[in-house]
Amino acid sequence: MLDWIKNINKEYPEFWKDYLTKLEAKPNKYVVLSTETSGLNPNKDVILSLGAFSVIDDSVVIKENFEAVLLQYKFLEEHGISNEFIIESKMNKMPEAEALEAFINFIGNAVLVGHHINFDIEMLNAALERLDCGRLKNEALDIDVMYRKLTDINDKQFSLNDLCEIYKIPKSDRNSSAEDAYKIGLLFLKLKSRLGIR
Amino acid sequence: MNTIAEHIADFLKEYPPFDNLTFQELSDIATNIRAINLEKHAVLFQNNDPLHDSFYVVASGVINLTTIADAEETIINKCHEGDIFGLRPFFAKNNYMMTAKAREESIVYAIPIAVFRPFVANNSDVLNFLLESFAINSRHTRDNARSNGKLDPDSNFMDQQNEMQYIQSLSYNNSPLTTESHHIVKDVAILMTESMVDNIVICEKNNPIGIVTHADLSSKIATGRYPITETIDKIMSSPVVTVIENVSLAEAQLLMLKHNVSHLCVTKDGTSKSAVKGIISEHDLIVAQASNPGVLIKEIKRSQLPKDLKQIRDRLSDLIQNSIQKNIPISHVSNIASEINLAIIKRAVELSILDLGSPPARFAWLSIGSQGRKEQLLLTDQDSILIFEDVAPEKYREVKDYFLRLAKRTTAILEKVGYEYCPNGHMGSNMLWCKSLSDWTKQYNSWMNTPGENSNDLSSIFFDYEIVIGEAKIEEVIENVVFKNAVNNTLFFDFLGNDALKRNSPLSFFKKFIVEEEGPQKGKFDIKTRALMPLIDSARLLILNANIKGIKNTYLRFKQLAITDSKNAEIYLSCAEAFLTLSKFRTVEGLKNDDSGQYINLREMSKTDKEKLKNALTPMKDLEELIKSKFQLTQFS
Numbered sequence: 028m029l030d031w032i033k034n035i036n037k038e039y040p041e042f043w044k045d046y047l048t049k050l051e052a053k054p055n056k057y058v059v060l061s062t063e064t065s066g067l068n069p070n071k072d073v074i075l076s077l078g079a080f081s082v083i084d085d086s087v088v089i090k091e092n093f094e095a096v097l098l099q100y101k102f103l104e105e106h107g108i109s110n111e112f113i114i115e116s117k118m119n120k121m122p123e124a125e126a127l128e129a130f131i132n133f134i135g136n137a138v139l140v141g142h143h144i145n146f147d148i149e150m151l152n153a154a155l156e157r158l159d160c161g162r163l164k165n166e167a168l169d170i171d172v173m174y175r176k177l178t179d180i181n182d183k184q185f186s187l188n189d190l191c192e193i194y195k196i197p198k199s200d201r202n203s204s205a206e207d208a209y210k211i212g213l214l215f216l217k218l219k220s221r222l223g224i225r
Numbered sequence: 226m227n228t229i230a231e232h233i234a235d236f237l238k239e240y241p242p243f244d245n246l247t248f249q250e251l252s253d254i255a256t257n258i259r260a261i262n263l264e265k266h267a268v269l270f271q272n273n274d275p276l277h278d279s280f281y282v283v284a285s286g287v288i289n290l291t292t293i294a295d296a297e298e299t300i301i302n303k304c305h306e307g308d309i310f311g312l313r314p315f316f317a318k319n320n321y322m323m324t325a326k327a328r329e330e331s332i333v334y335a336i337p338i339a340v341f342r343p344f345v346a347n348n349s350d351v352l353n354f355l356l357e358s359f360a361i362n363s364r365h366t367r368d369n370a371r372s373n374g375k376l377d378p379d380s381n382f383m384d385q386q387n388e389m390q391y392i393q394s395l396s397y398n399n400s401p402l403t404t405e406s407h408h409i410v411k412d413v414a415i416l417m418t419e420s421m422v423d424n425i426v427i428c429e430k431n432n433p434i435g436i437v438t439h440a441d442l443s444s445k446i447a448t449g450r451y452p453i454t455e456t457i458d459k460i461m462s463s464p465v466v467t468v469i470e471n472v473s474l475a476e477a478q479l480l481m482l483k484h485n486v487s488h489l490c491v492t493k494d495g496t497s498k499s500a501v502k503g504i505i506s507e508h509d510l511i512v513a514q515a516s517n518p519g520v521l522i523k524e525i526k527r528s529q530l531p532k533d534l535k536q537i538r539d540r541l542s543d544l545i546q547n548s549i550q551k552n553i554p555i556s557h558v559s560n561i562a563s564e565i566n567l568a569i570i571k572r573a574v575e576l577s578i579l580d581l582g583s584p585p586a587r588f589a590w591l592s593i594g595s596q597g598r599k600e601q602l603l604l605t606d607q608d609s610i611l612i613f614e615d616v617a618p619e620k621y622r623e624v625k626d627y628f629l630r631l632a633k634r635t636t637a638i639l640e641k642v643g644y645e646y647c648p649n650g651h652m653g654s655n656m657l658w659c660k661s662l663s664d665w666t667k668q669y670n671s672w673m674n675t676p677g678e679n680s681n682d683l684s685s686i687f688f689d690y691e692i693v694i695g696e697a698k699i700e701e702v703i704e705n706v707v708f709k710n711a712v713n714n715t716l717f718f719d720f721l722g723n724d725a726l727k728r729n730s731p732l733s734f735f736k737k738f739i740v741e742e743e744g745p746q747k748g749k750f751d752i753k754t755r756a757l758m759p760l761i762d763s764a765r766l767l768i769l770n771a772n773i774k775g776i777k778n779t780y781l782r783f784k785q786l787a788i789t790d791s792k793n794a795e796i797y798l799s800c801a802e803a804f805l806t807l808s809k810f811r812t813v814e815g816l817k818n819d820d821s822g823q824y825i826n827l828r829e830m831s832k833t834d835k836e837k838l839k840n841a842l843t844p845m846k847d848l849e850e851l852i853k854s855k856f857q858l859t860q861f862s
Contacts, residue, residue, distance in 0.1 A: 086259035086261040086262075086335065087259065087260040088259050089227065089230050089233065089256055089257070089258045089259065089260065090227075090256050090258075092227050092229065094227060194330075197285060199232065203228055205228045205229055206228065206229065206232075209232075209260075212260070213260065213262060213332060216260075216262035217262050217264070217330070220262065220267075
């Protein structure tokens with residue numbers, strides 16, 4: 028309960044200090060993100076991969092992307108999961124600490140957008156805590172919430188697939204967090220213009 | 226590593242011009258793309274907007290490109306998935322000349338010009354494709370802008386004529402005589418005489434500063450105002466009126482009138498500060514006008530011999546070829562071509578009458594089949610029927626004899642012009658198809674009320690007819706007979722329906738073209754029977770069924786059907802488009818091989834053309850279903 032007192036004089040890593048100074052400015056872009064995790068418990072499970080794109084001026088900027096597979100050797104070993112596939116793939120691979128540092132640098136003060144983003148943020152926060160950082164402070168938007176607000180539906184949640192179906196986003200056979208982030212990006216653009224968010 | 230960029234590269238490589246690039250190049254391009262979402266009716270850029278730094282590819286949805294002409298929005302082009310648009314920044318510096326608007330919710334990829342330009346520079350295929358697309362997207366503008374809202378069919382023909390003239394390009398002398406200002410008038414005059422030209426351009430470092438024509442020589446030298454030893458710059462007309470290359474006939478005419486000159490000087494950039502490229506004289510304008518459709522028709526009316534008609538028909542082929550190359554909509558071209566064909570046939574009948582003396586009874590000469598539908602672009606065979614009014618029984622023999630001789634003569638003339646005899650004998654010169662009005666009425670009655678019975682040779686081409694010469698009333702009578710018999714005549718429609726659907730399908734189960742398996746045309750695609758005829762037959766069937774009179778053209782029939790039967794409008798409209806595309810393919814092939822274009826050599830076609838052809842075949846499936854559900858095709862199947 029008095030945890031915050033412990034942190035009050037704690038020395039943060041450099042990148043986190045940078046992040047905190049960036050937050051002082053007004054956000055000028057959105058970052059859509061998606062995480063792939065080993066499960067649903069922020070305390071026990073870990074992030075396996077991260078995908079993110081910038082959204083500037085009502086368009087998804089393909090160049091400004093962040094894509095990484097996190098090497099969770101320790102976790103995978105404890106759970107007896109093979110990591111062969113990850114090692115073999117030609118994706119960008121980074122250890123968790125490095126990946127998070129790069130990711131924090133990438134998002135800066137942008138408004139975060141995701142599908143059920145609270146969970147993504149919880150997962151990120153848990154990982155950040157392991158690096159002696161604070162919690163994410165960016166504004167965040169959830170496309171499911173945006174959709175429900177638009178249609179005035181309160182008693183139901185919509186999966187990413189449902190939303191893609193509704194807005195006829197072409198499905199792809201490939202499945203990765205980058206792919207999801209891209210879809211979320213397109214959905215976000217559609218919802219954004221419908222809700223009249225600048 | 227950017228997986229989405231690779232997905233986009235995967236998408237792009239399916240479409241031209243990107244299919245000319247390697248996957249690695251595409252990935253690099255895709256990395257720099259922005260994906261933009263456009264809500265329905267959202268405007269991406271509009272007329273007179275400053276240029277964007279990107280051009281666009283449709284990822285999903287449909288984008289309409291439109292221009293505003295006479296306060297009316299006209300669609301130039303619809304861009305579907307994989308189409309590129311907004312190419313102006315590649316080729317021009319001024320603002321957009323069109324509006325790009327989402328017809329439905331769409332996603333487009335914006336590809337930065339700066340990123341793509343190196344690939345254009347290094348790859349001529351890519352450049353050519355972009356130029357072509359740019360030309361198509363912008364040239365339609367002019368055509369459509371000039372033809373919208375023209376409903377009156379008569380004035381329409383005139384307009385099309387003007388339109389042709391407007392874009393008709395000029396051929397002119399592109400190695401003009403030039404000299405410099407210090408030369409002596411006499412020497413220059415000798416040079417002009419030797420070269421047998423009436424003008425000479427005076428240049429300074431290749432740039433035109435003036436021109437001397439016969440008019441200058443007669444007004445300034447022959448009058449004695451200047452001696453012939455004077456230097457040429459004293460008598461030249463200056464400055465000279467300059468134009469850019471590729472100037473159109475209409476523009477050249479305007480400029481000459483405006484400046485009251487007889488010669489225009491063509492320079493590299495259209496100003497007098499660049500190198501001389503050629504000279505356009507009034508005579509060039511006259512020559513250019515000679516192959517204009519109006520002039521052709523006048524010449525037809527004056528010709529006395531089949532030989533003259535043949536020469537005019539040859540010029541029509543050139544005209545068609547030029548128009549197709551210039552991307553004039555095929556529906557306009559075929560209208561003009563059929564007007565000219567009509568005039569030729571009419572003249573052929575007139576020439577025969579001149580030979581045989583005036584006819585003993587009133588008659589009508591009807592073109593049937595493709596000419597009856599006004600769709601004849603190429604030299605195909607002649608189909609016609611002759612109907613004469615009923616005469617007293619004792620005179621019948623004599624009258625029929627006259628008309629048979631008339632028809633024989635006419636078809637012989639037409640044969641000399643280049644229209645082959647109909648292999649099935651569907652011509653007025655055949656005893657069977659040269660009959661009195663009451664015989665024809667009986668004939669149509671029996672065809673329509675007892676189809677299949679003792680008249681298995683019912684050729685549906687008899688239901689497309691147009692009067693060439695003679696009594697319009699006779700055509701009206703036949704038309705009434707046809708439509709009266711058509712009402713609720715299920716048997717007849719079943720017959721026509723089966724006729725329309727019995728043709729072999731153009732594509733195999735695996736979406737491959739079905740080609741001729743044997744014979745001289747082995748390996749070629751029979752576009753006439755497999756693609757065009759089903760559309761033509763279906764349109765005729767549906768229009769007869771809908772009891773719509775007076776619309777004879779397949780394209781217009783589909784358009785009309787879309788209005789009358791609005792719930793299937795989409796199918797009809799896509800069939801109308803498909804029909805035009807297919808006709809164009811046939812015409813291009815026919816012009817290439819100098820035949821009727823029935824068989825298309827697929828091996829010589831580019832991949833994009835094959836795709837276009839395949840796309841044009843897709844609406845047929847829907848049409849077939851529609852006909853099957855509309856008419857219970859049981860009696861004859």
